[in-house]
Amino acid sequence: xxxxxxxxxxxxxxxxxxxxxxxxxxxxxxxxxxxxxxxxxxxxxxxxxxxxxxxxxxxxxxxxxxxxxxxxxxxxxxxxxxxxxxxxxxxxxxxxxxxxxxxxxxxxxxxxxxxxxxxxxxxxxxxxxxxxxxxxxxxxxxxxxx
Amino acid sequence: xxxxxxxxxxxxxxxxxxxxxxxxxxxxxxxxxxxxxxxxxxxxxxxxxxxxxxxxxxxxxxxxxxxxxxxxxxxxxxxxxxxxxxxxxxxxxxxxxxxxxxxxxxxxxxxxxxxxxxxxxxxxxxxxxxxxxx
Numbered sequence: 359x360x361x362x363x364x365x366x367x368x369x370x371x372x373x374x375x376x377x378x379x380x381x382x383x384x385x386x387x388x389x390x391x392x393x394x395x396x397x398x399x400x401x402x403x404x405x406x407x408x409x410x411x412x413x414x415x416x417x418x419x420x421x422x423x424x425x426x427x428x429x430x431x432x433x434x435x436x437x438x439x440x441x442x443x444x445x446x447x448x449x450x451x452x453x454x455x456x457x458x459x460x461x462x463x464x465x466x467x468x469x470x471x472x473x474x475x476x477x478x479x480x481x482x483x484x485x486x487x488x489x490x491x492x493x494x495x496x497x498x499x500x501x502x503x504x
Numbered sequence: 505x506x507x508x509x510x511x512x513x514x515x516x517x518x519x520x521x522x523x524x525x526x527x528x529x530x531x532x533x534x535x536x537x538x539x540x541x542x543x544x545x546x547x548x549x550x551x552x553x554x555x556x557x558x559x560x561x562x563x564x565x566x567x568x569x570x571x572x573x574x575x576x577x578x579x580x581x582x583x584x585x586x587x588x589x590x591x592x593x594x595x596x597x598x599x600x601x602x603x604x605x606x607x608x609x610x611x612x613x614x615x616x617x618x619x620x621x622x623x624x625x626x627x628x629x630x631x632x633x634x635x636x637x638x
Contacts, residue, residue, distance in 0.1 A: 359526050362570065380505050382528050438570045439508065445620065456583035456602050458609055470587065484577070 361485075363434040364492060371496050373432050375503075377443055384431040437488055444495045448502075452495065454487045471495065507621075509538045509566045510628070517632045519564050523575055529566035530559075538566035569624060576631045580638075583609075584631060586623045597623035603634060 364372070366385050435443070444450040451472040458465050459480075466480040469491035481487040510518065512531050515538075529538030559565050567575070576582040581604035586597050597620040600613040614630075617623040 359528070362528075362568065382505075436508065436568060436570060438568060451587065451597075451620075453585040453587035455585055455587075455600075456577075458602075472587075484574075 362436050364437060364440050365489070366432070366434075368440075368489070368492055368496070369432050369434050372435065372440060372443075375496065375499055377433060377435065377440075379433070379435065379439060379443060381433040381435050381439065383434040385434055437492075440492060441495075444499070448495075448499055450495055450498060452491050454484050454491060456484070469494070471498070474498070506538065508568045510569065510572055511625075512564070514572070514625070514628055514632065515564050515566050517636075518567060518572060518575070519559055521632065521635055523565065523567065523572075524559065525565070525567070525571065525575065527565040527567050527571065531564040531566050533562055569628070572628060573631075576635070580604075580631075580635055582631055582634060584627050586620060586627060596620070599623050599627035599630065601627065601630060 363369070363383060369385060441452055444452070449472075453470050455468050455470060456465070457468065464480075466482065467484045467487040468476075468478050468480065469487050470476060471491065471494060474494070479487075479490065481490065509515070509529050512534060515531055531538055573584060576584070583602040584599055586599050596616050596618045598614045598616050600611070602609040602611055612630075614623065614626055617626060
């Protein structure tokens with residue numbers, strides 16, 4: 359399920375921008391192996407015990423008490439929660455578009471950010487387009503807050 | 505975090521269409537909120553990302569939205585996206601959908617919805633409807 363989360367480098371940049379929303383997972387802030395950062399993702403949500411029985415935690419509340427996390431951890435947002443954060447906090451609305459080329463029927467993906475110049479780069483996968491889009495969002499916010 | 509997940513109705517529809525992938529949550533009976541989906545029935549404190557309890561008659565996996573949209577894209581070549589209208593001048597959202605039909609893609613789009621989330625839900629319902637029909 360690692361693919362549900364944005365990469366470490368982008369998660370770190372989001373943290374620097376102030377992202378602090380409940381997440382399913384985080385990256386270890388003090389990894390043992392710096393060459394293997396992507397694999398150091400770990401869950402931030404735990405099951406609780408009451409004696410011998412498991413109390414199954416649920417996601418009923420918006421601020422679940424199961425979100426136990428220390429301030430050093432680098433939160434690992436899902437793609438949807440990262441894009442939602444930019445949408446709601448900065449009114450930066452995005453979409454990852456699927457298109458086919460009229461010339462050769464080739465399939466490709468591009469990103470759009472409302473209010474930004476459209477630059478078609480024709481990514482081969484939606485994941486590549488998502489990374490590029492998120493990188494652009496971070497750049498926009500960073501430039502605005504300088 | 506409840507908003508990350510599909511509602512019970514859509515999660516049930518996906519189960520009936522054959523969705524069966526690791527999920528962070530699951531619905532138990534007809535509860536209106538998803539519960540954490542642990543990696544096993546054993547008393548594990550932390551769940552493993554690539555392991556999960558399989559669905560049963562009374563449990564339904566609760567995908568997050570991105571999982572559901574990816575599943576339709578990868579399994580049925582149904583490519584969708586949610587965005588503002590083409591003039592980008594109004595709030596809310598619309599969906600746009602490319603459905604592979606043999607040798608070409610058919611394109612469809614919705615009317616404007618007042619919020620992004622409403623457009624997202626409508627898109628998901630449309631995807632379910634398409635697969636159910638086929």
